[in-house]
Amino acid sequence: MAKITLKSLAQALNMSVSTVSKALNDSHEISEETKKRVREYAQQHNYQPNIIAQILKTGKTNTIGVILPKMSSPFESQMLEGIQNTASVNNFRVVIMNSMENEAVERTSITEMIAKGIDGLLLCPIHEQSNTAIVQEIAKHTPLVIFDRTNYPVETHKVGVLNSEGTYDACKHLFEIGRKDIAVLCGVHQGITADRLAGYIKAHEDFQIPIRKEFIIYLTVKNIAELHEGLSENVQKLLALPHPPNAILGTSDTITTHLLGVLANMGIPVPEQLAVLGFANTDLAMSLNPSLTTIRQPATEIGEIAVKKLVEIINKKNRSQIEWENVKLPTTIRLRKSTEVD
The missing domain is CATH 3.40.50.2300 (Response regulator)
Structure with a gap:
């Protein structure tokens, strides 16, 4: 079968080449009815534009x-x-x-x-x-x-997204359920960390809850092995504190979704010992054990x-x-x- 060209499209539709070209490029000069007719015919006949010619013509x-x-x-x-x-x-x-x-x-x-x-x-x-x-x-x-x-x-x-508001609302929820000792897990050199940590700090200030520097943890997220090692080490250190946290907030998808698994491997009951929530868009959050409370982004x-x-x-x-x-x-x-x- 011969290759469908702009010229053959125009002939088949009884239109000028210029009209067909403008219709395919969504020109305001062409009616919606004509655009629809041209696109449907082009799709039915597997029309593929000449990319090189298009670049040379339009730049x-x-x-x-x-x-x-x-x-x-x-x-x-x-x-x-x-x-x-x-x-x-x-x-x-x-x-x-x-x-x-x-x-x-x-x-x-x-x-x-x-x-x-x-x-x-x-x-x-x-x-x-x-x-x-x-x-x-x-x-x-x-x-x-x-x-x-x-x-x-x-x-x-x-x-x-409103990053600081997301962590602020998460902290507020934890405060309201009686979990006021919140550790926050942040990614090192991630462009989201500063704003999300700001929301954590502001929530503590607004609710007059002291901010404990030892509760602010930075993790390497470049590879999963390092992340798991960092999560395990830092959770152990947090729980060994004289006054350990009773909740953990994750500031990124990667941290939050891997945290539950690490806690399970360590035998730490969630939410009985540690309530967990954080940024995560996974549809599997409902299927995790326990199901994961998440801050979801659009x-x-x-x-x-x-x-x-x-x-x-x-x-x-x-x-x-x-x-x-x-x-x-x-x-x-x-x-x-x-x-x-x-």
Whole structure:
């Protein structure tokens, strides 16, 4: 069967090549009825655009780059789902790279994305200072949106959640059930840590509960073996204190989802001895033993909004007129057995 081209599409639909091209590119000059007719016919006949010709004509690749510090949890998968779906609706392809919580890998990923000729970049930076110089330079000529870990010194659109409010509400819940001795487990060099720890501190101040420095723990999250070792060692130290904690709060998906397993291996009953909750978007939270109380983030919505903001920058002729937004979405607490105390 002969390859379907823009010209053959136009002939079959009895339209001009220009009309078909504009319909496929969602031009405002074409009616929705015509766009629908053209797209349906193109899909039925497996039309594939000539990417090289498209790039030469428009100077665009219709490609969005996405760099994440990890892709091991449901949270990242949900964000990528939102990114992929929204990019597709806007006729963009997506290229994804994993910086693996490593600044050198992140720097290489950024330069490789630019070399690919992407039209815009969605970046979730490792932490507040990772590769800021190169990103600030790139932002001068390449559309950029920072997402998830938004505490990052680059002027552009940013899309994340109300991190400090999430940990504040978590502490408030624990206080209300009588668990006022809360240890907090934070990731080392993670762009979310500062804001989430700020919520923990503010909750203690507002409820006039002393903050104990020995209850604030920093863990390496680059690989699971180191994380498990760090969790075991630090939980042992916490429980050996003269006044040990009666609750633990995890500030990241990776920490929270692995904490229950580590506590089970150590024979520590949850929630009887330690109530547990933290940031986690896993759908398996209900199936864990005990089921895990979680701070859930609107991950899919973060991805969707990030793409919309990036497309807005890409399509703007005079980018100096854009007023940068810092979009902060609310979190929610899902109460389950791990904080259900008598």
